[in-house]
Amino acid sequence: MRRISEWSGTWPYVLIVLTVAPPMVPNSWLLMTAGALAATGRLSLPMVLLVALCSAILGDLLIYGGARRFGGGLVRLFNRGPRRQMALKWAAERIERYGIPFMIAARFTPSGRTVGMSAAGLVRFRLRRMLYASGAAESVWVTYTVGLGYFGGAAAGEGPRGVLLGLAVSGTVGAAVAAVQWVVRRRRYAGASRVVTRGGERRDTEATLPADPGAGR
Numbered sequence: 241m242r243r244i245s246e247w248s249g250t251w252p253y254v255l256i257v258l259t260v261a262p263p264m265v266p267n268s269w270l271l272m273t274a275g276a277l278a279a280t281g282r283l284s285l286p287m288v289l290l291v292a293l294c295s296a297i298l299g300d301l302l303i304y305g306g307a308r309r310f311g312g313g314l315v316r317l318f319n320r321g322p323r324r325q326m327a328l329k330w331a332a333e334r335i336e337r338y339g340i341p342f343m344i345a346a347r348f349t350p351s352g353r354t355v356g357m358s359a360a361g362l363v364r365f366r367l368r369r370m371l372y373a374s375g376a377a378e379s380v381w382v383t384y385t386v387g388l389g390y391f392g393g394a395a396a397g398e399g400p401r402g403v404l405l406g407l408a409v410s411g412t413v414g415a416a417v418a419a420v421q422w423v424v425r426r427r428r429y430a431g432a433s434r435v436v437t438r439g440g441e442r443r444d445t446e447a448t449l450p451a452d453p454g455a456g457r
Contacts, residue, residue, distance in 0.1 A: 252283060253291045260295035263303050263354045268385055275389025288386055296378035297371070300357050304370055307361025327351065331359035339365075340373045347377035 252274060259267040271292055278285040334342045335356070343365075346356035360370050 252277070253287060256288070256291050257295045260292055261299040261302070263299060263357075264351075271382070271385045272389035272392075275386035276392055277389075278386070279390045279392075285386075285390060289382060292382045292386060293375075293378055296382060297374050300353065300374040300378065301371070303354060303357035304361040304365075304367075304374075307358040308364060309361075311362045327355050328359055328362070331355050332363050335359050335365060336363055340369055340376075343370070343373035344377040344380075347381060 256267075256270065256274060259265050259270050271288075274283055274288045274292075275285075277283045278288050331342075331346060334346075343356055343360060346352040357370075357374075360373075
């Protein structure tokens with residue numbers, strides 16, 4: 241822990257970029273640690289927030305652009321498993337219906353960043369509106385994630401004790417959020433996988449995504 245508490249210089253910011261921009265990379269612990277270090281003066285809080293926010297938006301843009309450019313391959317990737325296919329179709333339908341509000345909310349659901357931005361690219365959601373949604377959602381996510389570590393570190397003061405307390409507080413909250421997300425995910429998949437039978441006809445949720453939904457709202 242002493243080594244962690246002595247982090248300084250520019251390389252922590254580079255590490256933030258490398259872990260926040262790519263999808264599906266665990267990064268909350270790193271941002272909480274950066275927040276705790278900022279509280280003790282070892283990192284700049286404005287720089288941590290700015291670098292994390294720009295990296296998150298860049299990652300969203302890469303997911304969205306990849307789905308928009310290589311949509312067919314992405315659909316086949318999601319079709320490898322029924323849960324992934326259902327999640328992508330579910331998100332695409334709601335993006336067309338609700339637009340930016342749904343994209344912001346999706347960021348805070350399990351795998352919501354990847355699924356939401358992929359679906360936005362597939363339905364060709366307008367780039368400008370996608371950036372609005374990404375900026376709003378990532379601003380909230382970065383602020384509370386870094387803030388958990390920052391206020392924990394500020395409460396404990398200088399030294400490794402501040403970092404430890406910041407990580408303890410943020411880790412507890414993070415575990416609680418993860419538990420809630422797990423419950424939500426289980427319920428969502430359970431509801432989406434039900435098969436409805438009417439008039440002897442079997443219908444399920446594994447429908448094909450529209451080839452040209454023309455959303456882009």
